[in-house]
Amino acid sequence: MKNSTQTAAKKLSLPHSLRLAVLATLVAVVLGIPMVALGTTDQNGSLILVQRWPWLLWLAIVIFVGRLFTAELAAHGVVDSLKTWLSSRHPNRPKFRDRNPAILWLRGKLPEPTVTLLLLAFLLPMMPFTDRYSIDLATTVLIYVMLGWGLNIVVGLAGLLDLGYVAFYAVGAYSYAIISQTLGLGFWETLPIAGLLAALFGILLGFPVLRLRGDYLAIVTLGFGEIIRIILLNWQSLTNGSRGIGGIARPEFFGLSMSQTAGGDSSTFVDWVNGNLTMIGQWFGGSEAGLEAYRLSYAPVHRITFLYFVILGLLFFTDFLVRRLRNLPIGRAWEALREDEIACRALGINPTMVKLSAFALGAGLGGLAGCFFAARQGFISPESFTFMESATVLAIVVLGGMGSQIGVVVAALFLVLVPELGRAFADYRMVGFGAAMVLIMVFRPEGFVGERKPSLILGLVGKAKSKAKTKGVQ
Amino acid sequence: MILSLQNVETFYGNIQALRGVSLEVNAGEIVALIGANGAGKSTLLMTICGHPQPRRGSVKFKGKELVGQTTYQIMRHGIAQVPEGRRIFPKMSVLENLAIGATLADHKHYAKDLQEVFDIFPILAKRQSQRAGTLSGGEQQMLAIGRALMSRPELLLLDEPSLGIAPLIIKQIFNTIKMLNRERGMTILLIEQNALQALKIAHRGYVLQQGEIVMTGAADQIMSDPRVQAAYLGTGG
Numbered sequence: 001m002k003n004s005t006q007t008a009a010k011k012l013s014l015p016h017s018l019r020l021a022v023l024a025t026l027v028a029v030v031l032g033i034p035m036v037a038l039g040t041t042d043q044n045g046s047l048i049l050v051q052r053w054p055w056l057l058w059l060a061i062v063i064f065v066g067r068l069f070t071a072e073l074a075a076h077g078v079v080d081s082l083k084t085w086l087s088s089r090h091p092n093r094p095k096f097r098d099r100n101p102a103i104l105w106l107r108g109k110l111p112e113p114t115v116t117l118l119l120l121a122f123l124l125p126m127m128p129f130t131d132r133y134s135i136d137l138a139t140t141v142l143i144y145v146m147l148g149w150g151l152n153i154v155v156g157l158a159g160l161l162d163l164g165y166v167a168f169y170a171v172g173a174y175s176y177a178i179i180s181q182t183l184g185l186g187f188w189e190t191l192p193i194a195g196l197l198a199a200l201f202g203i204l205l206g207f208p209v210l211r212l213r214g215d216y217l218a219i220v221t222l223g224f225g226e227i228i229r230i231i232l233l234n235w236q237s238l239t240n241g242s243r244g245i246g247g248i249a250r251p252e253f254f255g256l257s258m259s260q261t262a263g264g265d266s267s268t269f270v271d272w273v274n275g276n277l278t279m280i281g282q283w284f285g286g287s288e289a290g291l292e293a294y295r296l297s298y299a300p301v302h303r304i305t306f307l308y309f310v311i312l313g314l315l316f317f318t319d320f321l322v323r324r325l326r327n328l329p330i331g332r333a334w335e336a337l338r339e340d341e342i343a344c345r346a347l348g349i350n351p352t353m354v355k356l357s358a359f360a361l362g363a364g365l366g367g368l369a370g371c372f373f374a375a376r377q378g379f380i381s382p383e384s385f386t387f388m389e390s391a392t393v394l395a396i397v398v399l400g401g402m403g404s405q406i407g408v409v410v411a412a413l414f415l416v417l418v419p420e421l422g423r424a425f426a427d428y429r430m431v432g433f434g435a436a437m438v439l440i441m442v443f444r445p446e447g448f449v450g451e452r453k454p455s456l457i458l459g460l461v462g463k464a465k466s467k468a469k470t471k472g473v474q
Numbered sequence: 475m476i477l478s479l480q481n482v483e484t485f486y487g488n489i490q491a492l493r494g495v496s497l498e499v500n501a502g503e504i505v506a507l508i509g510a511n512g513a514g515k516s517t518l519l520m521t522i523c524g525h526p527q528p529r530r531g532s533v534k535f536k537g538k539e540l541v542g543q544t545t546y547q548i549m550r551h552g553i554a555q556v557p558e559g560r561r562i563f564p565k566m567s568v569l570e571n572l573a574i575g576a577t578l579a580d581h582k583h584y585a586k587d588l589q590e591v592f593d594i595f596p597i598l599a600k601r602q603s604q605r606a607g608t609l610s611g612g613e614q615q616m617l618a619i620g621r622a623l624m625s626r627p628e629l630l631l632l633d634e635p636s637l638g639i640a641p642l643i644i645k646q647i648f649n650t651i652k653m654l655n656r657e658r659g660m661t662i663l664l665i666e667q668n669a670l671q672a673l674k675i676a677h678r679g680y681v682l683q684q685g686e687i688v689m690t691g692a693a694d695q696i697m698s699d700p701r702v703q704a705a706y707l708g709t710g711g
Contacts, residue, residue, distance in 0.1 A: 333574065333577060335566060340562075345545040348549035348578045456569045
């Protein structure tokens, strides 16, 4: 029975594939006329129309052959088996992590995967191949990880689709910029204030949208993100409008300035190191000339490396906080609310408090990331806080696998590094990036890390019992 | 008397779903509320839970008025509900489902309560790290009851526990409900379409028809009433 249907499918597949190919070619030609065949170029200051009909012909041929090929592949089950192979969902094949001896050996010996990755990240600036550019890039990745973890609480755990997350990032950044310039507070004093202010804005947004879910919530949060950006643009006296705020103070290292010249009464990091070096040298009776080799001279990479460690420290804190919360009743309540709000009410859980806490915490983490962003850039303007940013962070959360901490890290690496590596291909990099996104969603619709790890493992009491039972079965 | 409803009237918009319902549940008894589809059984239970709120009448739990309180406040007085269709949290593990049930209970009872639930439903102990959504219908119903018990309720509201479950498992679940009442003294308000099963384990019963209580009395008395037999038990003419 099964065989006959298969042969029937094979016989019929060619005309069907041809139909698909013709259809795709038609669409390509219709789209191609304005986009490929007709183009405008600048000639002596005036626009003229150029016609490129041969290009269109080539496009049509490529699309026709390509679609015919893919349709035939699909008809013969190649795509399906490829999918199965790629997603390692083959029934008789154990998962990679269950058969790789190295992973099996490491299992149980390493801390949490996120902690492991952060510890590895700690070593990055000490690697021989690391230069200024790679540390800078890694810092960008880490900012997105921080934003991803923040939004993950709201979208991944509590299931509230937030399209305006960039608003809290902006609140954090502007909090630091304005507070440091008007009140003269430093980075470390402002950091908690920026977080709290952003959390406050999270609650402000949370209140009106408590009754909304899904699409409706997404629209309102999208609007909220735009409102904040437009306020930043127009409140000239406070935010300096579209010109932005510049000259934002850099973070200090325990009161030591990381810049070349000391500002105010603080000395520079380099002077401090060299001063201590002289002191240590005197203890051991070394000569000034011998110490000369160890003397630091000012280099911008110090500051960049320092900033990298600052955001890494923030990430250790965030990871600990989020993992801890997930194991507490409030974390489980977030996830329960995502699953079934009515059942939550029936269990006496106050959905208002649960939602607001998710909004506040997610926003607060976004605020911390924003504060760091302002301190790192030294200059912020509303242009840094467009919807594109919200979309990127949301893509990180969804691509990583909703609710997964480690998934966010993987997705942030992917979303920041792939466009960056593609710079060599300039015009085509966004095409490649888009294709990569589509492929991931085809082959891994649940995200990189689609599996949810339970927050509770075997309960104290049930442990012995269930073990005895499984043994009995064996 | 632990729960009492006095002339409760509930509306969905302009449609009246409950017409002056009065009902009482005494501590330590199982009360069965039976009725046909659309009689208002679930509405009655949801009215106790405050969603929807009754337009008239009063709902008192241990002498405290529940009307006007929100659902989550009502559930904190020591009432637990096993909702219709079970409504477990499918993506979370069995153990997490039970832990969420205990959110409002004193944490020091957690281990003991969990052990008790596992004693009542040993299958849940075996499945505790499994995703709740992968359980069978009967196991999900057990999980829903277990989750409700984790909040240490004084009154358990059960909404159609036999819905969509294999007959053999139904029997098991009703035996468990009976055991909960007889051995642990749990007060239970049981809402069922499966009138025979419900009345067999109940002390008293109410028959609801088109939003009105049309009959009340001891369970065996209701069971032997010819009208009930004809309408709900399928044994009469």
